Each structure stands twice: as structure tokens, then as C-alpha cells.
Amino acid sequence: MIEKKIRDFYNSLPVSDSFGETQEKPDKSSWLFGVCGAVAAMVALLVVLIKACLSDNADEDDENE
Amino acid sequence: MDFENLFENAECERAILRIAGGDKEALKVIYERMNRKIYAVAYSILRDFATADDVTQETYVKIMENAFSYRKGTNARSWILSIARNLSIDIFRHRRLEFSVEEAKQDEVSHEEGRFDEGEVLASMEVKRALDILDPEERQIVTLRVYAGLRHREIGGLLGITEENTKKKYQRATAKMRDFLERKEAK
Numbered sequence A: 001m002i003e004k005k006i007r008d009f010y011n012s013l014p015v016s017d018s019f020g021e022t023q024e025k026p027d028k029s030s031w032l033f034g035v036c037g038a039v040a041a042m043v044a045l046l047v048v049l050i051k052a053c054l055s056d057n058a059d060e061d062d063e064n065e
Numbered sequence B: 001m002d003f004e005n006l007f008e009n010a011e012c013e014r015a016i017l018r019i020a021g022g023d024k025e026a027l028k029v030i031y032e033r034m035n036r037k038i039y040a041v042a043y044s045i046l047r048d049f050a051t052a053d054d055v056t057q058e059t060y061v062k063i064m065e066n067a068f069s070y071r072k073g074t075n076a077r078s079w080i081l082s083i084a085r086n087l088s089i090d091i092f093r094h095r096r097l098e099f100s101v102e103e104a105k106q107d108e109v110s111h112e113e114g115r116f117d118e119g120e121v122l123a124s125m126e127v128k129r130a131l132d133i134l135d136p137e138e139r140q141i142v143t144l145r146v147y148a149g150l151r152h153r154e155i156g157g158l159l160g161i162t163e164e165n166t167k168k169k170y171q172r173a174t175a176k177m178r179d180f181l182e183r184k185e186a187k
Helices: A002-012 A030-064 B003-020 B024-046 B049-069 B076-095 B101-113 B118-132 B136-147 B152-159 B163-186
Strands: none
Touching: A002 B024, A002 B118, A002 B136, A002 B163, B003 B024, B003 B049, B003 B076, B024 B049, B024 B076, B024 B136, B049 B076, B076 B152, B118 B136, B118 B163, B136 B152, B136 B163, B152 B163
């Protein structure tokens, strides 16, 4: 894949850091980790809420019996 | 433009507008997003690591100076890369950089110093040579398309050629590189 080779080549160049240090590898999609983290947190919250609802319903069923 | 490019463009635009409003800290956002791309564009024109580095630094100065002239809604990434490109072309014209064999060797050595895997270094140097066989415009098109992630229409706008033309030149340039690398591998 020529495109990958070109990307690898540019990624390998030792670019100076304008802020005084040598830049390591490029920052790869840090925002993606943020989005994934947020989605994971929402899913976890949803699971907790569903569990709470189910246990409430179960309690109500017990009382009705 | 894929989602990441759209996101990056929006972030860069916000940062330029913040800089225009006096928030110099916003330059860090552009640095994090665009530093390697700016460098790659400069290198594609100058073919000199050290000078490409100088252009990269100078690009930030120009961004600070010209942020006020950025019009919201235009392409922020293209705007940034056009600054790097114009600076590189100016330097290239003034200094008439001729890459001597000696300088090329030095660059290869300095390039290799930061690397550990010999196979990777060799592969990387072959790609450098493959880029070197392209003419300056082809090299810019390939770099802007593959590394900076610009669309052909945006590249055409930067280089002052039609979208169709950039597509054709891109195909021809990548075919040339592929052919060069295959011949090297066959040896």
C-alpha cells in the first residue's frame, strides 16, 4: 500500500517541537478516545438505570403478591 | 472529507478565531493537529529536513500575524497549509535549494539516528527516494492527499489547478512511486 508507506515515512521524520522538545509520534485521534469514553460512560449509566428499574418492578411484584 | 478531517477542520477554525481574538494559547491546538502536516507540506517542496523545520516554525508566526484575516467558514486546514506552502515556495525561490549528494547523505544519517529497526529505516529511505523522483507539484499533491488528508478539490484550490487535474496527477504520481518501489524490491 503506497499510501501507508508515505504516511509511515512522514510519521517517522523527527519533527522539532515548537514548544521546545522533540515531538514523538503524532497525536492519533485523542478525540476518539474521548468520544469512546463518553459513550462507555453513557452505556454504563444506562445499564445502572435499567437495573434500578427492573429491581423496582420486582419489588412491586413481590408486594402485589 | 471523513469525520476526523471535518472535526480537525472545525477545531482549527475555532483555534484561528480564538487567536484572532487575542488568545495565543489556541496556537497549541493547531500545533497538536497540524504540526506534522505543515512539516510534510514544507518538506514536499523543499526536500530538506532542517529547512522544512524552519518553515514549520515560521508558519506559526504567520498564523498569529494573519489570523485576523481568516474568514469564518473557509477551509481552515487549507488556509494553514497554504501558509506553509507559500513560505516554502518563497524560500525555495530565494535560496534555490539544490540538494547535493553530500546533504542528502547527511539527511539520511540524521533521519536514521532516530530509528531503531534497520528494515524500517531502509523502507523509509526507499519511500523518500520514491518521493524524490516525483516533480515538485506531484510531490505536493501526494503529500496533501495522503498525509494532510485534503480532498482533490481542496488541493486543486491550493495549487491553482482543476480537481480533475489533481486526480490525474495523483494517479500518475502514485503509479510512478509504486513502480519505483517494486523495481527496488525486485533487485
